[in-house]
């Protein structure tokens with residue numbers, strides 16, 4: 001297996017690094033809510049290079065590149081601590097390209113490609129996270145068949161406070177129909193009846209609750225067939241596996257925290273050296289797993305199991321790096337606003353968002369090991 005990049009890919013990586021040099025102080029990866037105007041402006045600058053549409057087919061205005069370029073881009077952005085990859089250009093746009101009508105593509109793709117509009121993902125609910133197929137937010141078709149009315153509540157929406165549109169998974173079938181009774185809608189966040197309420201998080205940023213009270217969306221804002229959302233969200237997730245949990249994030253955590261330990265004159269302590277060396281080996285492991293996910297996708301394979309393993313290791317390593325520096329750095333590492341304690345507080349949510357570690361282990365045990373049928 002060859003995990004290296006070819007010369008064209010390396011040249012692209014250099015171009016990305018050069019671009020990101022202007023955003024070295026952006027620091028939008030952890031608490032994007034604190035830096036949204038600046039992150040948005042960086043996405044607009046990326047759009048000038050058409051990087052938001054890097055992998056979209058050229059017929060839809062994209063550059064037609066493959067997953068390697070996309071991996072390089074978002075891994076470098078993570079290493080630079082600039083931002084997370086935007087959902088609009090990824091999950092939303094790729095679903096519209098695959099399942100949207102010609103009119104929907106014309107309405108949405110160009111605005112996403114240019115970075116003019118951004119989306120929040122409205123899937124989870126208070127009683128439906130791991131068990132997403134049990135969600136209850138109801139979309140009812142009007143008698144004249146022109147619009148749906150949305151009623152219910154979503155929970156834990158990242159960035160919803162700053163985004164322009166909501167990508168909403170809603171129930172159009174019976175509750176018993178589970179995943180076979182769900183549809184996808186685009187909803188303007190400014191529509192009547194939408195209310196976004198903050199849920200403060202441990203790192204000082206926020207997730208959100210989003211309430212829908214009689215919100216009307218036209219049938220043109222339903223993407224894909226009625227009751228056909230389950231396969232759309234599955235395919236969109238599969239498209240993004242190589243850019244979720246990029247190893248650049250943990251590599252940078254390790255480098256920053258090693259620098260912090262040296263700055264505090266702790267680098268000579270044998271206990272510090274032993275513990276950080278062990279973590280360095282595990283960071284390399286995340287880099288190899290990240291490349292394995294990518295290699296599987298480039299080969300056209302199913303990366304579900306690789307991505308689940310990557311998520312378990314990546315999120316555990318980022319917690320362990322931060323935890324080690326807190327253990328080794330003494331009281332100063334715990335002072336609010338210091339890098340170690342911010343990284344630690346942020347890292348705690350990583351094993352939950354995007355599917356919990358228990359769910360990831362369940363994927364590995366069933367699909368790789370064949371345990372439990």
Ligand SMILES: Cc1cc2nc3c(=O)[nH]c(=O)nc-3n(C[C@H](O)[C@H](O)[C@H](O)COP(=O)(O)OP(=O)(O)OC[C@H]3O[C@@H](n4cnc5c(N)ncnc54)[C@H](O)[C@@H]3O)c2cc1C
Pocket residue numbers: 120121122123124125126127128129130131155156157158159207349350352353354355356357358359362
């Ligand atoms: C930082 C962050 C960002 C998020 N961003 C978004 C977003 O933008 N949009 C969105 O829609 N959602 C988002 N979420 C929600 C996220 O997807 C859910 O929190 C996650 O899927 C877990 O669901 P839950 O919170 O309902 O917990 P539950 O599913 O209720 O799980 C509770 C506990 O039970 C365990 N558990 C549940 N089922 C099983 C099982 N079958 N086997 C073993 N253990 C199980 C879980 O692992 C967990 O420990 C985000 C969450 C976080 C933390």
